[in-house]
């Protein structure tokens with residue numbers, strides 16, 4: 001094999017390897033962010049249920065279990081943690097509340113997070 005051919009082959013394999021690695025990394029990232037989006041969807045579902053509860057009651061619920069069964073069939077699970085990470089994080093102050101995915105299941109600890117006053121907390 002000529003040195004030029006060997007060099008060309010090596011360069012080709014390196015490029016393929018890099019492309020493959022980038023593709024895998026992209027898929028892993030996409031999967032991670034889609035799980036995070038599903039987690040946000042779970043939080044959104046809970047927030048809608050809280051708001052519906054609030055429209056029928058003088059206060060927001062003290063605990064998320066109070067939403068069951070009338071406003072929610074069950075507390076959704078974080079798709080990554082595969083469990084309810086929200087009940088423990090739910091904090092109420094008068095008509096305001098915050099809710100997040102408790103733990104380090106996504107890119108940042110205790111995210112996604114939603115606040116009644118601030119909306120989605122991104123930082």
Ligand SMILES: [Zn+2]
Nearest residue numbers: 039078101105
């Ligand atoms: Zn989560």
